[in-house]
Amino acid sequence: MAQFENADGLKFTASSAESASQFSDFTSSYMGFRRNTGEIVKNLAEADPDMPMALCARGYLAKLFGSTNQSARAKVISGDLENLVRKVGANEREKQHAAALAAWCDGDLEKTTELWEGILLDDPMDGLALRLSHFTHFYSGDPRRMRDSIARILPLWSPNHRDYGFLLGMYAFGLEESGEYAKAEHYGREAVARNPADAWSVHSVAHVLEMTERMEEGIAWVNGLEQDWSTVNNFRFHLYWHRCLYHLERGEFDVVLELYDQQIVSDIKSDFYLDICNASSLLWRLEMFGVDIGDRWSKLVEVARKHVEDTDLIFVSLHYLMALVAAGDKDAADRMIANIQQWSTLNGTQAQICAESGLALAKGLKLAREGNYKEAARLMEPVRYTLDRIGGSRAQRDVFHMILLDVTKASQDILKARALFAERLAYKVHSSWSWKNYGEILHNLGRDEEAIEARSRAASLIVAG
Ligand SMILES: [Fe+2]
Structure with missing residues (x-):
């Protein structure tokens, strides 16, 4: 097999230059959450x-599905890839x-x-490696690595590159998760000005606004921007989810x-991990x-x-478990918690995270649903400062903090x-939910004047009508 270069100078073991160029289309499509990514x-x-990177990309996409049955497929692909590399050869990057x-x-x-x-150190134009590391930094709950991973590559890309906007949006997200909101908003808006259908960048700004x-x-x-971002794959439902968060605090x-019925849950049967989250x-x-x-x-x-029995991403598993405990499927919930317990004893990054905080959260969710609030709080409180490691965004993890408070x-x-x-009101000044609960607690403590003030703050945040 020969080596062919794409427009960015990345070499591919392939049968034609056309394949190398089509691989660039795949990378752009993946970064843009476009619906034709798998098809390409x-x-x-x-x-x-016999193109190793085409097979590798299929394995990556299977892993990105975030579920154990797709992971099993990825494992088979990974074995096939090893054989293919032996057969046709591959360059160092591949x-x-x-x-x-x-x-x-x-x-x-x-x-x-x-x-x-x-x-990326050797080949900073490898947009696929960059986007994938953004993903795994995200699911390791490490915002600064997510931010810096893009920061060190950005100066090496031409602003004229067709995927440059995607980098800006990823950088914006890393900044946002690191608490650098103004800078995040600047980069996110710049990315969206380039391409309003860049759903991840629209999303980065949505996070800043949240x-x-x-x-x-x-x-x-x-x-x-709905007309533009709603053209993307199931990631679009996550943007509706973000819209819902704003409406929730306004009492709408x-x-x-x-939005939940029409959008968020509308394709739940496709079994894409983000939909359940x-x-x-x-x-x-x-x-x-x-x-x-x-x-x-x-x-x-x-x-x-x-x-x-999934053992892929504990963040995702916890969301499946929420559904099981909330719907009262005790048998499935117990099996899932036993599975997480077993998972927490294994080797691997996510297994360690299960041991650190995932298992406590899982047990806490079940206890909360059974009305054993005291025990749920006892398990969940010690992990409140370490649960970031389960990954997901701050806005997504907030549900676990809210459950602890609840x-x-x-x-x-x-x-x-x-x-x-x-504590929560110190950084969520406009949270009607927090003020309402705070008001009730103050009332129970006999601090009536402060309770009235808190309740009126809550009421002022609710949109009339
Ligand atoms: Fe988000």
């Missing part, structure tokens, strides 16, 4: 079956990619990410339920806001039952509950 790779693998896929399949996310970061509590602006931002529950997290939040959600959990349980209050540990809500 499938076509490429069919047209050039060998590193093959090693990264193998490490990923073995559950060693640190080694996987290190391999991609190593590729964390800086600019709910009205957030709704306008997400709505205003009818809008949230409508959006759905479970939103239903649990709605219930904490006191909203009657009817039998909506039941639709999620059907999907969740298929993932009881169970602490419900357990009548009133002094602790006051303390936790006071």
Whole structure:
């Protein structure tokens, strides 16, 4: 097999220059969450079956599905790739990619990410390695690595490169998760000005607006660009989820339920991990806001039952578990917790995270749902400062912090509950949920004047009508 260069000077072992160029289309498509991403790779693998990177990309996409059955597929692909490399050869970068896929399949996310970061030192134009390391930094709960991974590459890319905007958006997200909101907003908006259909960059700005509590602006931002970002794959449902977060704190529950039914849960059967994360997290939040959600959990349980034995991403598993415990499927929930317990004893990055905090959160969710609030709080409180490692964004992980507050209050540990809500209000000044709960706690403590003030703050944040 010969070596062919794409427009960025990246070499590919392939049967034609056309294959190298099509691989660039795949990378752009993946960065843009475009719906044809899988199809491009499938076509490429069919047209050039001996191209190692085409096969590797298929393995990566399977892993990105975030579920154990797809991971099993990735493992087979990884074995096939090893054989293919032996048969046709591969350049150094491709060998590193093959090693990264193998490490990923073995559950060693640190080694996987290190391999991609190593590729980027030699070949900074490898957008695939860059986007994938963004993903694994994200699911290791390490925002500064996510930020710096892009920062060191950005100066080496031409602003005229067709994927440059994607880098800006990734950088914006890393900055946002690191708490650098103004800078994040600047880069995120610049990316969206280049390409309003760049859903990840729209999302980076949506996060800034969430964390800086600019709910009205957030709704306008997400709505205003809907025509563009709604063309992307299931990631679009996550943007509807973000819109719901703004509406929740404004008390616009009818809008949230409508978006949930029409969008967020509309393709739940496709079994894409982010869909369940959006759905479970939103239903649990709605219930904490006191909203009657009817039998909506039941639709999620059907999907969740298929993932009881997953050992891929603990962040995702916890969201499946939320559905199981909330719908009262005790048998499946118990099996899943036993699975997480076993997982926490294994080797691997996510296994360690299970041991650190994932298992405690899993048990806490079940206890919370059974009404054993005191015990739930006892398990969840010690991990509140370490649970970042489960990955996901700050906004996503917030549901676990909210649950801790909720169970602490419900357990009548009133002094602790006051303390936790006071902490939250120090950085969520415009949270109606927090003020409402704080008001109730103050009332129970006999601090009536402060309670009236807190309740009026809550009421002022609710949108009339
Ligand atoms: Fe998000």
